[in-house]
Each structure stands twice: as structure tokens, then as C-alpha cells.
Amino acid sequence: MTEETARGDPVKDEEAPVGKVQPREKWANKTEFILSMAGEIIGLGNVWRFPYLCYKNGGGVFFIPYFVFLFFCGIPMFFLETALGQYTSEGGVTAWRKICPMFEGVGIASQVIVIYLNIYYIVVLAWAIFYLIHSFKNPLPWSTCDNVWNTALCHGRIGIYANPDLFRVDSNWSFLHNNTSPDYFENNTYINDTDQILLVKSPEEEFWINRVLRLSDDLSLGKVHWDLALCLLAAWVICYFCIWKGVKSTGKVVYFTATFPYLMLFILFIRGVSLPGAAKVPSSQVDIHFTVTGRAPAGEHPQKGALSLPYRHPSYPHRPGLQGSTPSRVLFPDCLSTVLGLLEVWRDAGTQVFFSYAVCQGVLTALGSYNKYNNNCYRDCLALCCLNSATSIFAGFAVFSVLGFMADDLGITMEEVATSGPGLAFIAYPKALSLLPGSSFWAVLFFLMILFLGLDSQFVCVESLSTAITDMFPHKLRRPGAREKLVLVIAVVCFLLGLPLISEGGIILFQLIDTYGPSGTTLLLIALIEAVVIAWVYGVDRFYDNIEDMIGYRPFPVLKYCWLFITPLICGVTLLYIIVQTQPLKVYGHELGSWGATLGALLVITPIICIPVFIVVTLCRNPHKMTTPSSDLRQARSDKPVLTLCKRVIFKAQGPLTRSMDECNEKMMMKEPSKLLCTLSVNTLS
Structure with a gap:
């Protein structure tokens, strides 16, 4: 044993003998861990989904179901997975194998979801790079109708809003040609009076559909667009060189x-709140005030209730007949008890919390596994959760301040502006930015922010997958140069699998994977199983003892009962509602047929089926030790019961676990404190 190993110091990679298994790396300091976790959980969902959900579900009152899910599901699961990784020093698969061998499939299921994310999430970065390149042009190409991809239906701001009456079905355009053309819209007589102007398209919408996506008429996949393919390749090259050296490079890049x-979000926020209409818009409109209170400013009346929000593009003017009309529903805050009873609101809150906090994806376990054994992960997790939610709220102000300005400037309602997902990032917000002086500068800042928000989430997902695979085959992959090759293989395979998503009909596949891949159904089921395994199979009291051994004190007692009862109950009820309320997916007005439902079901079933499959595999391998933890896990209080309730012993202690000398040396090389020496069995010493 070398002097460095005896002290518990890490062995440097260059000092490891060629062909030998290298010791597992650790974060250089706590800051790298915090920033890596923040980069993963704070992403595009904070900017383009959370603000819209607040608007859709009643403004600030949406915080009630959101924080219920956060406190009783999000934080407990976030801490559970992070502490599990730190305790086991293993990735998302082998950590569950060591805790409870029969539930190794839980880790496999989470890695399947990570594979989904690695394939489709980076496509958003390709779009962001594409928009970023075009942001340096003046005027912005999506702000005019003078481009080759524009159609006769394209009308810019002046064409529509200078005189909206010209776009009525019965409008007379004869002044353009000095003759009468009563049949100008004769082919559009099927449009009813309410939807008579929906043929008009904004330049932003046509740039997105005709220039970026280049949708085929029948929505078939068609050919792959070479320019988007280059943008996707650039995104993968950046991602690869961010993590190719493991946590040594990842910790510096973050x-x-x-x-x-x-910095970008703060600049956009300062600019947004200084715009006219950001904090208060004209009558019949809602804005930042709605985001906070869920109601229009005093004396103003919104066009519709907060719960009636069909998607309408911001380029559409007021529909005839809506001016001066009264709301068809009572606003959310005025019927609090009724709305909070709507499970749809709770579903939105739950899926937002689970996805934005990256739980059930194995990522938190992988990042936590690179911590020192005695790192205070409990305090870190609480701080990160506060940061994530605060960022979402702050992003809501930054987004809706600019959208409020656009609604004020164009004389339309917030309902015609508010949207989520790519519609916000690539249609609504670019339109708002094009109205600002120096629009190119603000567009560059915005798409740089989108790029970096998605980039760290993306490469941390790749890091999670490579960590899980490496820990599954350490003797083959924990060697000099092996990691670089593994990450390269992951990047190349995911790049090739992502090419169909940037074809002429690729948006269909993107929407399918986004909806059914990391879906609420899968995440909630995995969260439910994880909580049950830790609380009832491994033993929540034993897990509390492990945490106390790491950080020096026991966490807040509420976490124990969350893992035992509250989290599984909330996840189970929400899961049942999602299954019952599942509706066919529509993409740009086209309802996908049986093939879409089949592919969606396959995306959902694939990770879930891994759990029972590995239960059967474990049953065949070693039926007597299906729930026995690995012997190399440190048990500081092996004589205590693993689960007690109301001072009654539910599951007794399982006795001390033994370890070999090789396992002891490996743990010492992973920079554990010298006080955490291995307890060797009598048989091993002899």
C-alpha cells in the first residue's frame, strides 16, 4: 500500500499503472458539485414551462399545489437519490444493486429515461444554435415577410394591426387593384365567423415552420436537413469536450x-421590467400582475377565465365578438376551493416538480457519488431546491415582462401571447424581441441563454449515463483512455438516433419522445418504487443511520414519513389520474393515429418493464439474497432495527456485514476520511 493510499488521498490517473483499474474520481471541491447539480436541475423548463403553468393555472395560487409537491415529493426524492449516490459511491444502476439487488431494474429504468433525454433534448440546442446564427442578421429574418420561405399568408405587424378589419372574410381589397373582388376569400367560406382570420400567419411562425422545421405536407419524416444536422453535430461536439475527461473536466466547465x-436572465429581466406594459397592460389584458396574483389589475377585466386558455398565436388580432365580453368563468383566486380540487392542476404541479428537479433519472445519484463520504449533502440539497424554485419564479418575471410589453405594443391579450415549450422560445419570445430597439443584440443574448441553460443539463445527462455504464463494468472501463472512448460512443450513437428528429417530419418524433419518454407516468412510478424500496425494503431507519454517519446528524424527521407514506401516496394518486386522463397527442392540429399511440406506449413501457424483469433475474441468480445489501456498504449501527414505527420494531436488525481487504482499500482510495476505517471480519483477518 502506497503512502498516498494509506492517508486516504486519491491516486492520480497518471500515477495509475497502465492497464490497471483506476480509482474512482471525486469532485475537487464542493463548488463543483453544487454548480453541476444546479446546471442539471435548472434548465429550459424553468424558462419555458414553469411561467406558463403559473399563468395557465391561476398565477400565484398555483404555488399551493406546486409547493405541496415540492415539500412532500420533490425535496424528499431529490435528497434520497443524492444521499444514495454519496453513500454508495456508485452510479444510478449499481447504487440500487448494492442497496437492494432485486430492484436493480429501478436504476436501469432511470438510465433508459436518460437515453431518451440524450437523444431528443439536445435537438433543442440545435434549434437554439440555428436561431443564434440568424440572430446576427439585421433585420432579424423572422421579423419580416420578405424571405423565400414566406407565403402569401404571411403578414407582419403593420399589415395586420394597422387595420385588422382588412382581414375579415367580407373585407374589400379592391383598392389595391382598382377593381372589386368579392370572391377574394371564396375558398375560405368554411371558416366560421369566430375563426375568420386564422389564415393569417406571422413571420415568426412561418420562420419556425417553413425555415427551421420545414414540415412536409403529410408530416412524414422525409429528408434530414443538413444545416440542422450541422447544428446538432456542433452541439454534440461541445457536449463531448465538456465531459470527456470525467468530473475533472465537468467540474471546471460548470x-x-x-x-x-x-447573467443573461438578469439582463433580460432588467430590460423586460423597464419596458412599457411589463407591469401593467391596457384594459382586457393580463401580464406580470397576473403571474403573481392570478387576476388582472384592479378595474380591468380579462377576456376569458384563467382556466380557458386555448393556444392562439400572438399574431392573431382580437377575434370579433370578444371585445367587451364578460368572462365565461370565474377567475382562479375567486374559486380557490374549486380549482384546487381539479386534479389537472395538481398533475401539472407534480410533473413540473419531478422533471425540473431531475428525480428518477439517475443523474442525482451519479453526481452525488463523486462526493466525499462526509459531505453535508442534506444542506446542499436544501440549498439547491431553494435555488431551483427561486430561479423558476424569477424566470417568470423575466419572460412575462417581455411578453406583457409585446401584448401592450400590439394591442392584444396575454392569452394570445402566452404559451410554453418551443412555442415560447422560438415563436412568441423572438417576436417580442423583434419589437425592441437593437433587436439583434437582445436575440443573441436570449438564444445564448437558451443554449447554455440546455447545455449543462445535456452534458450532465451524458455524464450520468457514462458513470452508470462505467460502474457496471469497472474493470473494463475504468482504465486509461476508456472513458473518452465510452463518451465518444454515446455521443455518436445518440447523434445518429437524433437525426430523424431534425427531418421534415421530425417534430412529430420530438413531441412523441418529449410526451411519452420522460413522461409523468414513468417518473411517478419510479419515484413511488424508490421511496418504497428505501423505506420498507432497505429500511428507512437504517438509511437515516447511514445519513447520520455521513453528515453527523439526522435529517428532519418529516422526511422519514414522506418516504414511508406521503410521497408514495401522492405519486400513486397522481399516477392514476394521469393514466385515466390520457388523451391522444396532436401535433400542429394533426391527431396521430394508431402508430403514434403504439410508439408512445412503447416509450412508456420500455423503462417500466426493466423493473419486473430484473426482479425475475435476481430471483434466478440468488433467491436467498434478493434484499440483502452489499457487504461493502458501511453500516455504523448494524445492531439497530432497520425500520421502526411509533417505537415499535417493524423489521429487526440484520447484523453486521463483512468486507474484504480489497474492498477496504478501494474505499480508502476514494478519499474517505481516515476515521471511516473498514471493519474487517474475523475470517478476513485470518
């Missing part, structure tokens, strides 16, 4: 990628 988006 200093920039995790902090730069905050």
Missing part, C-alpha cells in the same frame, strides 16, 4: 455554463 445563464 463554472461558466451554470452561471452564465443567470
Whole structure:
């Protein structure tokens, strides 16, 4: 044993003998861990989904179901997975294998979801790069109708809003040709009076559909667009060189990628709140005030209730007959008890919390596994959860301040502006930015922010997958140069699998994977099983003892009862509602047929089926030790019961676990404190 190993210091990679298994790396300091976790959980969902959900579900009152899910599901699961990784020093698969061998499939299921994310999430970065390149042009190409991809239906701001009456079905355009043309719209007589102007398209919408996506008429996949393919390749090249050296490179890159988006968001926020209409818009409109209170400012009346929000593009003017009309529903805050009873609101809150906090994806376990054994992960997790939610709220102000300005400037309602997902990032917000002086500058800042928000989430997902695979085959992959090759293989395979998503009909596949891949159904089921395994199979009291052994004190007692009862109950009820309320997916007005439902079901079933499959595999391998933890896990209080309730012993202690000398040396090389020496069995010493 070398002097460095005896002290518990890490062995440097260059000092490891060629062909030998290298010791597992650790974060250089706590800051790298915090920034990596922040980069993963703070992403595009904070900007383009959370603000819209607040608007859709009643403004600030949406915080009630959101924080219920956060406190009783999000934080407990976030801490559970992070502490599990730190305790086991293993990735998302082998950590569950060591805790409870029969539930190794839980880790496999989470990695399947990570594979989904690695394939489709980076496509958003390709779009962001594409928009970023075009942002340097003046005027912005999506702000005019003078481009080759525009159609006769394209009308810019002046064409529509200078005289909206010209776009009525019975409008007379004869002044353009000095003759009468009563049949100008003769082919559009099927449009009813309410929807008579829906043929008009904005330049932003046509740029997105005709230039970026280039949708085929029948929505078939068609050919792959070479320029988007280059953008996707550039995104993967950047991602590869961010993590190819493991946590040594990842820990340094996140200093920039995790902090730069905050600078961009702050600049956009300052600019947004200084715009006219950001905090108060004209009558019949809602804005930032709605985001906070869920109601229009005093004396103003919104066009519709907060719960009636069909998607309408911001380029459409007021529909005839709506001016001066009264709301068809009572606003959310005025019927609090009724709305909070709507499970749809709770479903939105739950899926937002689970996805934005990256639980059930194995990522938190992988990042936590690179911590020192005695790192205070409990305090870190609480701080990160506060940061994530605060960022979502702050992003809501930054987004809706600019959208409120656009609604004020164009004389339309917020309902015609508010949307989520790509519709916000690539249609609504670019339109708002094009109205600002120096629009190219603000567009560059915005798409840089989108790029870096998504980039660190993306490469941390790749890091999670490579960590899980490496820990499954350490003797083959924990060697000099092996990691670089593994990450390269992951990047190449995911790049090739992502090419169909940037074809002429690729948006269909993108929407399918986004809806059914990391779906609420899968995440909620995995969260439910994880909580049950830790609380009832491994033993929540034993897990509390493990945490106390790491951080020096026991966490807040509420976490124990969350893992035992509250989290599984909330997840189970929400899961049942999602299954019952599942509706066919529509993409740009086209309802997908049986093939879409089949592919969606396959995306959902694939990770879930891994759980029972590995239960059967474990049953065949070793039926007597299906729930026995690995012997190399440190048990500081092996004589205590693993689960007690109301001072009654539910499951007794399982006795001390033994370890071999090789396992002891490996743990020492992973920079555990010298006080955490291995307890060797009598048989091993002899």
C-alpha cells in the first residue's frame, strides 16, 4: 500500500499503472458539485414551462399545489437519490444493486429515461444554435415577410394591426387593384365567423415552420436537413469536450455554463421590467400582475377565465365578438376551493416538480457519488431546491415582462401571447424581441441563454449515463483512455438516433419522445418504487443511520414519513389520474393515429418493464439474497432495527456485514476520511 493510499488521498490517473483499474474520481471541491447539480436541475423548463403553468393555472395560487409537491415529493426524492449516490459511491444502476439487488431494474429504468433525454433534448440546442446564427442578421429574418420561405399568408405587424378589419372574410381589397373582388376569400367560406382570420400567419411562425422545421405536407419524416444536422453535430461536439475527461473536466466547465445563464436572465429581466406594459397592460389584458396574483389589475377585466386558455398565436388580432365580453368563468383566486380540487392542476404541479428537479433519472445519484463520504449533502440539497424554485419564479418575471410589453405594443391579450415549450422560445419570445430597439443584440443574448441553460443539463445527462455504464463494468472501463472512448460512443450513437428528429417530419418524433419518454407516468412510478424500496425494503431507519454517519446528524424527521407514506401516496394518486386522463397527442392540429399511440406506449413501457424483469433475474441468480445489501456498504449501527414505527420494531436488525481487504482499500482510495476505517471480519483477518 502506497503512502498516498494509506492517508486516504486519491491516486492520480497518471500515477495509475497502465492497464490497471483506476480509482474512482471525486469532485475537487464542493463548488463543483453544487454548480453541476444546479446546471442539471435548472434548465429550459424553468424558462419555458414553469411561467406558463403559473399563468395557465391561476398565477400565484398555483404555488399551493406546486409547493405541496415540492415539500412532500420533490425535496424528499431529490435528497434520497443524492444521499444514495454519496453513500454508495456508485452510479444510478449499481447504487440500487448494492442497496437492494432485486430492484436493480429501478436504476436501469432511470438510465433508459436518460437515453431518451440524450437523444431528443439536445435537438433543442440545435434549434437554439440555428436561431443564434440568424440572430446576427439585421433585420432579424423572422421579423419580416420578405424571405423565400414566406407565403402569401404571411403578414407582419403593420399589415395586420394597422387595420385588422382588412382581414375579415367580407373585407374589400379592391383598392389595391382598382377593381372589386368579392370572391377574394371564396375558398375560405368554411371558416366560421369566430375563426375568420386564422389564415393569417406571422413571420415568426412561418420562420419556425417553413425555415427551421420545414414540415412536409403529410408530416412524414422525409429528408434530414443538413444545416440542422450541422447544428446538432456542433452541439454534440461541445457536449463531448465538456465531459470527456470525467468530473475533472465537468467540474471546471460548470463554472461558466451554470452561471452564465443567470447573467443573461438578469439582463433580460432588467430590460423586460423597464419596458412599457411589463407591469401593467391596457384594459382586457393580463401580464406580470397576473403571474403573481392570478387576476388582472384592479378595474380591468380579462377576456376569458384563467382556466380557458386555448393556444392562439400572438399574431392573431382580437377575434370579433370578444371585445367587451364578460368572462365565461370565474377567475382562479375567486374559486380557490374549486380549482384546487381539479386534479389537472395538481398533475401539472407534480410533473413540473419531478422533471425540473431531475428525480428518477439517475443523474442525482451519479453526481452525488463523486462526493466525499462526509459531505453535508442534506444542506446542499436544501440549498439547491431553494435555488431551483427561486430561479423558476424569477424566470417568470423575466419572460412575462417581455411578453406583457409585446401584448401592450400590439394591442392584444396575454392569452394570445402566452404559451410554453418551443412555442415560447422560438415563436412568441423572438417576436417580442423583434419589437425592441437593437433587436439583434437582445436575440443573441436570449438564444445564448437558451443554449447554455440546455447545455449543462445535456452534458450532465451524458455524464450520468457514462458513470452508470462505467460502474457496471469497472474493470473494463475504468482504465486509461476508456472513458473518452465510452463518451465518444454515446455521443455518436445518440447523434445518429437524433437525426430523424431534425427531418421534415421530425417534430412529430420530438413531441412523441418529449410526451411519452420522460413522461409523468414513468417518473411517478419510479419515484413511488424508490421511496418504497428505501423505506420498507432497505429500511428507512437504517438509511437515516447511514445519513447520520455521513453528515453527523439526522435529517428532519418529516422526511422519514414522506418516504414511508406521503410521497408514495401522492405519486400513486397522481399516477392514476394521469393514466385515466390520457388523451391522444396532436401535433400542429394533426391527431396521430394508431402508430403514434403504439410508439408512445412503447416509450412508456420500455423503462417500466426493466423493473419486473430484473426482479425475475435476481430471483434466478440468488433467491436467498434478493434484499440483502452489499457487504461493502458501511453500516455504523448494524445492531439497530432497520425500520421502526411509533417505537415499535417493524423489521429487526440484520447484523453486521463483512468486507474484504480489497474492498477496504478501494474505499480508502476514494478519499474517505481516515476515521471511516473498514471493519474487517474475523475470517478476513485470518
